[in-house]
Amino acid sequence: LSASLTEFELIARYFARAGLAANPAQDPAVVLGIGDDCALLNIPAGQQLALSLDVLVEGVHFPMAADPYLLAQRALAVNLSDLAAMGATPVGFSLGLTMPRAEPQWLDAFSAGLRDSATHYHCRLLGGDTTRGPLQLAIQVHGTVPAGQALRRSGAKVGDDVYVSNTLGAAALALQVLDGSLVTLSSEQRADLLRAYYQPEPQLCLGSALCCIASAAQDVSDGLLADLAHIAKASAVGMVLQANAVPVAPVVSDLVSQEQALLLALTGGDDYQLIFTANHAQRDNITQLAQQLTVRVTRIGRVVSGASVKVLDSQGVAMGFTQQGYQHF
């Protein structure tokens, strides 16, 4: 392979592969996949289309020389998490890939990572654009959600409970492994942290099941407090959280002080868990749902009037934080 590899050859070799490329024979919503000016989708009656675009930039959103297989999985998962946060079911995705040169080994691993995730989440490649440039991935996911039932950020009501799925903090601590500042850990702990960062599990089943239960939802990408603040702002409410209720990932509690662990769970990003609010009357439904889906769901606070997200320590005193999650600029 050399500079003479054209975009068409590259797509045919790496991206039209089985399990990755959308196929009308496998995917009932897909009318036409890769290879024409546009892809074509059928959106069933009674469903709305949910769509989200995220861009990942080398050196900003992922480390230089990141493992291409894992990078692909992270990129797709991050986008699928946006569908989960709306309660939508994946249909397919577009990929805009720019890279300095076409490296066969890199492309093979990258497209294998994409293929495995695309197959796992039933969200295959519909088309896109592959071109020369600094390494960046733009992924747009498409999903469907029953009309009128999408989970928005704007529906939280005073008195609602505030919930989060699974645990927080591991992806943020993984960044300290990746930048070399955390080196004293077992290989198992290292693997746990890197898995949390590179292979987050978009909470698609939970999101979909919450459509008739939650009043508002979003995923944790910038950090728990920053992302709850988005719900609070969109819903014109405040929130009060109990610090000791926030579920910290066990590997994080094992590796750093209790104070550090809480800070990572509250302000670290990249966990891609769901945060949501729901009426008090939904508590039993949510407990039952969590059991059915074998997802841990923790009630961490409540919605109040006001405009701020406060965290109370075990004495009921409001805690102060300087770092409010990742800022893009």
Added chain:
Amino acid sequence: LSASLTEFELIARYFARAGLAANPAQDPAVVLGIGDDCALLNIPAGQQLALSLDVLVEGVHFPMAADPYLLAQRALAVNLSDLAAMGATPVGFSLGLTMPRAEPQWLDAFSAGLRDSATHYHCRLLGGDTTRGPLQLAIQVHGTVPAGQALRRSGAKVGDDVYVSNTLGAAALALQVLDGSLVTLSSEQRADLLRAYYQPEPQLCLGSALCCIASAAQDVSDGLLADLAHIAKASAVGMVLQANAVPVAPVVSDLVSQEQALLLALTGGDDYQLIFTANHAQRDNITQLAQQLTVRVTRIGRVVSGASVKVLDSQGVAMGFTQQGYQHF
């Protein structure tokens, strides 16, 4: 404004502006626009969703220091042209914008260019991602097309006529103005060329009208011969073109030799005209359609058996070309 400008402030200031951001009150297909985890669209019964993603990279697809107003217009037009090539009508677009820093003047001009095109083409911003990185634009357009009527590349039949809209070659010659190799021209000629490059007109009305008439279609992005070769390959046919029938842009004929002008029209890219094939029985319909839409449509050849796209000179002799359009790698 400084480095403390957050993504949220930036979106609110530059991208949520009136005329640019999709608004459920204006756009019947838009259920939810900017500001949540996903945008939501209603796709009317009997319609399919057409979608296409293109990435433009500074220094590869547009010059360093390109005028941000014009760059925005080109980026959206290039993507809308993919909808035109399917016969689809625009619904809205997503934007993935990465830039080294948030420069107010640049952002103001860029978002004004996007706003003017979004309003003109009734294709407004649904959402996206804005982040730090080398200057790149990923745009994904969404449109609707009557179910089963989209114009594909694969429908050309032996005996069909081959057509192109308007004229070719000006965008390719504009590159010689932009790189400084063409300097002897009037300011009017210069303006004509730069308009062809930065503000191509996606042939949306023509594409939509061709849905029941053309057998195959695509837009000219890589060059007439290269793009006709895509139709030929997808349809498993060959084509024969008459060189003297190919409509060269007048400004190109005025500025370069006849031979150079033909080469630009055949192999230069970036014109975003439509090429399409149609049964001989459609000739009168196409003539009438072109008059109604005031679009020039020229019959330039015919579909034959085989696999190659040949160009015949005025003596009927096949011409040779080495440059077969832009290659992405």
